[in-house]
Amino acid sequence: KFNPEKRLRKIDADLFGIDFHWLVHANGVMRVSSILKEQEKNVLLGGLSSSYYHREIMELWDVDFVLRGDTTEPLIQLLLENKEDERKLGEIPNLSYRINGKTRVNPLSFVPGEIDEYYIDFKEVFKSALFRIKDYMPYRSKNFVGATLTMKGCEYNCISCGGSKFSYSLICNRKCPVLKSPEVILREIESFSILKAPIFLIGDLQIGGRKRWKRLFSLMREEGVEIPVIIEVFYPPGEEFLREASSCSPEVYIQISPESQDQEVRKFQGRGYSNNSLERFLKKASKLPFRRIDLYFMIGLAKQDFSSAMGIPKYAGRIMEEFNKKDDSKKVDCFLAPLAPYVDPGSLAFEKGVGYKILWKDLRRYCYALKQYSWKYSLNYEAKMSRDEIVRATYDGAELLIREKIKMNLIPEDSGIELIERIRKSKELMNEIDSLIEKGIEPEVPFSDFEPEISLKEELTPPSSLSIIRGLMRWRF
Template sequence: MAVPDLVLLHPPSVMDFRKRTLLMGPVSDLIPSTPVFDMYPIGFTTMASHLESRGWEVRIANVATRMLASSRFDPDRFVRSLDAAMFGIDLHWMPHVQGALELARMVKRHHPDRPVLMGGFSASYYHADLLRGHPEVDFVLRGDSVEVPLERLSEAVEKGKGLEEVPNLTWRLDGSVKVNPLSHVPDSLDEVLIDYGLMVRKVLRYRDLEGHLPYRNWKSNPMSIAVSVRGCTHNCVNCAGSCDSFGRNFGRSSPAYRSPRLLADDVARAEEHVKGATFVVGDIRQQGRKYASEFLAELRRRKVRNEIVLELFTPCDAAFAKEVSASLDRFSVQMSPETHDEVVRKAQGKPYANVGVERSAEAFLDAGCGRFDLFFMIGLPGQTPGSVEGTVRYVERLYDRFRGKRLFPFISPLAPFLDPGGNAFEHPEKHGFKVLARTLEEHAQLSTMPSWKYVLNYETRWMTRDQIVDASYSAGLGMNDIKERMGLIPRDTAERTRSRIMAARELSGMIDAVVSKDGWNEADLAALRDSAKDLSESTVCEKEELDWTDNSFYASIPRMVGSLLRKR
């Protein structure tokens, strides 16, 4: 088999997570990933789609899912067995920093002559540090749109050409770091390709199903993604994807949108390959209601049958909910008011009222929404432990008001990291945060701490790390009690969750006792390792509560085969 031009590798958050005692806590309860953040970024698919459309051969290898799938899988042996003209590793969100750096070292050790590329939000933010302090990293492609720069870089690598003309590239020349202009920042997403059939073809070509899965649970809860926007018009203080952060770090002064027709094409093509929910990234009203109406009309014309998951960044009116309902067979909605406290919400960057949240939920639930998910968070500016308790009480009132309807509130900590590049990280004093790690190395070191309390890279003026952890477990217990009392989850599920939270809390205390001693080491924690592993997933709720559909990977097989036969 020919050597691929590029192998894209996705690391686990901590490379040797299987050998360490890590109580990862509820940090990933509300996303499809496991606590090792095994979901690779959508950028892998758009980069691979772009290069493949230009004749390059790209392989995706999700090292994290393979490590989770088999204890016998040896990442070092696997990396040694690979070859490629260039290796790419994502460092998009900061929780991957330790895994990404370790994986880069592994690649360099086995393939010293092959260049190692990193990309993603965090790599862009730390681009110069990566090149200065990490000889295992040869290139960083900066910004939110690196498909075209990657093609230029691949050409330069293949032909041994100079790199001065590759846009967005940070690289090394004779030991000094070169920073090419961040000049490729397209103002529209219409040139971006998402080849939804790519994964199926690659699985067959490389006989590697696990390595191409976007995340471990994809087979039981398959989901596809359509991206409406890069950039954001909002400014949530913790977020590196905010308007201010895009301007500061990724050279983007305004969001780039995908045209409604192409976005609807994406959704329809996703349905040809995957029977499961399609998540539309970005509030489709961000560019205005006209954009949203055009997109919905395009979907209506295409008679989409998959469940469509939409995001609301701000409250909506009943007319919008009705329009969605008239356009889609099945749809669900997600909204993140973060807290019941409107003052705290405003400090977090979301200046809207509870009445708007409730009206939106009512409008969508009345319009036939499959489920309306509400996400609340712990660790916000101005938020105290008492305020978190208030959020739990508010959730109870919501359950009461929407009794019998498909409203699903969730609460989890803002963890593990404030995003480097976000407003809170850049101006912690102003927003009431204390940042406990600044550099790549400090974050990598935090990542390997034995419990999630010590991994948090921040405290707030209102809550210490201890209080954030304690409030998270208390809120988890409170939510669980409410759901049981209202008959929303069976008693045995509630009992399981309750036991898990209590056990996690107890284990957290046991880890504290070890860590408080001078000179502690990993061996002192060995007896706690299995418990930590068992208690690191579905801590404050069962992950299945987030699943959108009852489909499985196997329900998608006929579509995948059909798409292969049609060669699309």
């Protein structure tokens, strides 16, 4: 049995850095940091959630430092060199820390306009992990996938996104996106290629303009990139982009998130393209040698009522039927998930209430919510639908989408029937929990204890882990 206290005690380091980027990791981060402090070790947190909640973290958790912002590499070095010098700590940009129990917050002034020098050399990462590779590869028993950040920041303002232009300005003081050059992106891809595993290019390459993406795809062909490549786009791209992208590797996947089939819902969410534009993209892309084209839809959007949510499986079914009928490749696939468990802190919805009613905002409540007896009680928002309706739409929509996939032979019938049965078990369990809570009776075991039996997070998201970033959004059913 793994013993975290024993493992951490064996590590000799001047400073322990913990990634607190995703808010769902709050309890784990808090627990690990408390173990380290019990062992009298220095603890540093970083990531978007740390950056947003830095004051509460310093007040509530026993950590020494928080480095805010989206680029902290040189600041960590400064901290390592000066962590015992109170005067010099006050000169480190983006740092939150304590002096005699009082929180100090330095200006968030380090926001580099160039990020090429902060590229990841995966060969060095793997070299350092050579003798402890299992510790560095938590997905080793599944299909491992890597990622390269092609940019930091964004030029779009999707209302529930914690990585939007508004959010980056608020949390990281970044007013506009900063782009990695094609040459550096290629360098990261090549350094990762030793694993022979897929790599995800995070960020819509269209944001950098035609010259940039054309240069990148050309370099990838010239250098003979052979590993699978996953490309995400925020808006339907044109034919030239698709043609260039589809040939940058022997195995290319492309992803887009229309969120809803309802154009008004999609537009309010921040994605202002029409269904006609989406379907023109699918028509072009399905004729090119992409391995798969993935579309992501969501339950719990602003302005989305139950009827609108139930229209997603029907629309997805029509798309899959229309664009997969030319051959047997089954190239176009659709996925559905709730916006769970949270509307992102720092987003327009969270800060301004745009389209959503946020039920709580403090970090302490988030830690509590993650321990609830079902995922419904972890949701931090309601929109046009209540939390009850969001849960019902999620389960009913998932069942309808599975039936559409069975009909088109996208999944085997026996597997689909098994999934539907698990959905029904999950609904029954949810109803039992609700009934007990209404009666003031505390359930004997948390919902998470049943997750291995009823969870659909693997079956309702793309196979072979090729959408790990999106998968993180899908949390649990």
